[in-house]
Amino acid sequence: MQRYVLRRLGQAILALFILSILIFVLVRLTGDPTLLLLPEDATAADIRRLQHALGLDKSWPVQYWIFVSNAVQGDFGHSIKGQIPVGDVIKERLPHSLRLGAASLVITVIIALPLGVLAAVNKDTMLDTIAKIIAVLGQSLPMFWVGIVLIQIFAVYLRLLPSGGTGGLAHYILPAFTLGWWLVAGIMRLLRSSLLEVLDTEFIKLARIKGLSDGRVIWKHALRNALIPVVTLGGIYMAILITAAILVETVFAWPGIGRLVYESIVFRDFPVVQAVVLMTAGFVICTSLVVDILYAYLDPRIRYQ
Amino acid sequence: MARTHTLDVPVEAAPGRARKWIQILRRAPIIPLVIILLFVGTAVFADLLTSHSPTKVQLPKRLRPPAWTPKGDWTYTIGTDTLGRDLMTRIIYGARVSLVVVGLTLGLGGGLGLVLGLLAGYHGGRLDSFLMRAADITMAFPIILFAILLVAILGGGMFNVVVSIGVVLWARYARVIRGEVLSLMQRDFIARARVNGCSDWRIIAVHLFPNVLNTLMVLLSLQVGWLIIVESSLSFLGAGIPPPTPSWGSMIAEGRDYITRAWWVSLFPGLAIALTVLAFNLFGDWLRDTLDPRQRQV
Numbered sequence: 088m089q090r091y092v093l094r095r096l097g098q099a100i101l102a103l104f105i106l107s108i109l110i111f112v113l114v115r116l117t118g119d120p121t122l123l124l125l126p127e128d129a130t131a132a133d134i135r136r137l138q139h140a141l142g143l144d145k146s147w148p149v150q151y152w153i154f155v156s157n158a159v160q161g162d163f164g165h166s167i168k169g170q171i172p173v174g175d176v177i178k179e180r181l182p183h184s185l186r187l188g189a190a191s192l193v194i195t196v197i198i199a200l201p202l203g204v205l206a207a208v209n210k211d212t213m214l215d216t217i218a219k220i221i222a223v224l225g226q227s228l229p230m231f232w233v234g235i236v237l238i239q240i241f242a243v244y245l246r247l248l249p250s251g252g253t254g255g256l257a258h259y260i261l262p263a264f265t266l267g268w269w270l271v272a273g274i275m276r277l278l279r280s281s282l283l284e285v286l287d288t289e290f291i292k293l294a295r296i297k298g299l300s301d302g303r304v305i306w307k308h309a310l311r312n313a314l315i316p317v318v319t320l321g322g323i324y325m326a327i328l329i330t331a332a333i334l335v336e337t338v339f340a341w342p343g344i345g346r347l348v349y350e351s352i353v354f355r356d357f358p359v360v361q362a363v364v365l366m367t368a369g370f371v372i373c374t375s376l377v378v379d380i381l382y383a384y385l386d387p388r389i390r391y392q
Numbered sequence: 393m394a395r396t397h398t399l400d401v402p403v404e405a406a407p408g409r410a411r412k413w414i415q416i417l418r419r420a421p422i423i424p425l426v427i428i429l430l431f432v433g434t435a436v437f438a439d440l441l442t443s444h445s446p447t448k449v450q451l452p453k454r455l456r457p458p459a460w461t462p463k464g465d466w467t468y469t470i471g472t473d474t475l476g477r478d479l480m481t482r483i484i485y486g487a488r489v490s491l492v493v494v495g496l497t498l499g500l501g502g503g504l505g506l507v508l509g510l511l512a513g514y515h516g517g518r519l520d521s522f523l524m525r526a527a528d529i530t531m532a533f534p535i536i537l538f539a540i541l542l543v544a545i546l547g548g549g550m551f552n553v554v555v556s557i558g559v560v561l562w563a564r565y566a567r568v569i570r571g572e573v574l575s576l577m578q579r580d581f582i583a584r585a586r587v588n589g590c591s592d593w594r595i596i597a598v599h600l601f602p603n604v605l606n607t608l609m610v611l612l613s614l615q616v617g618w619l620i621i622v623e624s625s626l627s628f629l630g631a632g633i634p635p636p637t638p639s640w641g642s643m644i645a646e647g648r649d650y651i652t653r654a655w656w657v658s659l660f661p662g663l664a665i666a667l668t669v670l671a672f673n674l675f676g677d678w679l680r681d682t683l684d685p686r687q688r689q690v
Contacts, residue, residue, distance in 0.1 A: 098525065098528050098529055099532070101529055102529040105529065106533065113542070113545045223670065223674065223677075224670070226673060227666060227670040227673045228666045228669075229621050229624055229625065229628075229641075229644075229662060229665050229666065229669070230625075231625065231644065232644055232662030235647075235662070236659065236662065239655055239659075243652050326534060327534070329534065329537070330534050330535075330536040330537050333536070333629065334625055334628070334629070337628075352629075364541050367534070367537055368534060368538070371533075372533075375532055
């Protein structure tokens with residue numbers, strides 16, 4: 088177990104390292120950012136002075152070292168657009184994304200858990216079919232389009248809900264639902280098939296023979312085991328949630344990190360793009376690491392790969 | 393020698409590989425299959441299906457509503473977009489763009505995964521562990537984020553999109569193919585080929601490759617739906633196929649500012665994506681169920 092953890096940890100660190108180098112190199116390969124920052128009639132001397140000020144005239148390995156040592160201290164440079172430190176920009180937008188993520192998770196748990204269990208227990212009935220349809224649609228319909236259609240229906244025609252931005256509870260409903268539909272689909276399907284497998288096992292049959300009521304058998308004993316793969320899938324989904332959030336936040340004009348990525352790309356605000364991509368990818372790598380270790384802990388078979 | 397009586401039993405040769413596939417496909421669900429064929433057909437025969445141009449700007453005709461509404465007319469069946477181009481035409485040509493991008497990406501990712509998986513499985517040892525470690529690290533990168541970054545920095549365009557997705561995609565295929573190769577290597581016919589003096593390349597190309605092809609094809613077909621969504625998401629964000637080339641994702645983005653007065657501009661491309669992806673997903677689910685019920689899951 089320890090060897091597996093160390094191995095995965097090493098891979099994660101290596102991945103982060105490679106990622107940082109990749110981002111660093113790519114940004115510098117696209118040309119001289121000083122040309123973007125200066126007015127057109129800047130002289131060569133001006134350009135050289137700005138380069139020196141930004142530290143761009145040093146060799147790449149030195150620049151990389153400065154980049155990393157600054158980043159580790161939380162200094163990611165300044166946003167080209169707002170002229171404020173990137174760290175401040177992120178600090179302002181992150182809570183909104185986290186809140187949206189939490190809302191989506193709540194919706195997911197409330198809908199996917201009962202639906203998954205009911206679908207498994209009432210296999211092949213109308214309820215199961217409805218659940219399957221919801222799931223397949225959730226995974227096939229493009230998230231950003233669903234958001235737009237929902238805005239058209241609920242905000243434009245019915246005027247029931249706001250069409251964007253953040254605020255009270257009403258503002259959370261459409262974005263959380265859009266983001267959540269996809270989550271619900273995946274989790275519900277996995278829960279259903281996982282529960283079906285567990286319900287087939289010997290120890291469930293024993294519980295039934297012992298005379299335990301159906302309710303206890305399903306909700307207390309079977310569910311606990313069926314949830315293991317679901318939880319690990321949920322961990323994987325956390326990572327995907329970030330990229331999905333980019334789309335949903337853009338559609339609903341949500342002031343979060345996802346939309347920040349989009350805006351800074353459109354504006355070519357490289358310090359922000361660098362920092363946010365590094366942060367989010369780093370988060371994804373860490374979550375994958377945690378999920379893998381958790382899974383290895385719960386299921387000893389995969390440690391021996 | 394005694395004479396043996398031959399039984400009057402008709403002997404059938406076992407069907408060849410292609411025949412087997414057709415037999416399997418006969419039991420496939422019809423509606424998804426039809427939609428898939430429709431998608432491919434539309435993409436291939438786009439020029440024949442419509443006489444309008446997908447890219448020529450006609451500002452006087454902008455934002456015409458669909459034909460069945462009061463102000464619509466049948467030259468523009470489902471209306472025109474923000475620059476006066478016929479929406480139906482753009483959707484038809486958009487199918488071609490989607491097909492090409494997905495095809496190229498699967499080709500790149502699948503090809504890389506195939507080659508690296510074969511090499512890793514066959515040679516084993518240091519090459520194998522190096523490749524598998526590289527694969528694990530690659531799989532840790534979130535695709536859309538990486539693609540956005542790459543495109544933001546290098547610019548849009550089909551080449552960049554295909555490369556940025558393909559470069560992350562190979563890892564999963566390589567792992568699976570390597571597993572297949574490892575189990576194939578246990579079989580006798582590989583050992584016999586070696587004893588017969590087959591060179592390494594010949595073994596890989598002639599003996600291993602045809603046998604892993606099946607698995608690879610199934611894997612690739614399962615990913616088509618997801619790839620279409622990834623491509624349209626990138627185009628929606630402006631990090632994919634740049635205008636004026638019609639891509640379903642960017643068409644939805646174009647219509648976003650007009651959802652109050654021109655609902656059709658965003659709705660129909662999205663419908664196209666939804667139907668196509670649905671068809672591919674349903675077909676993929678059925679394929680996975682028929683071929684290996686144990687893998688039936690998410």
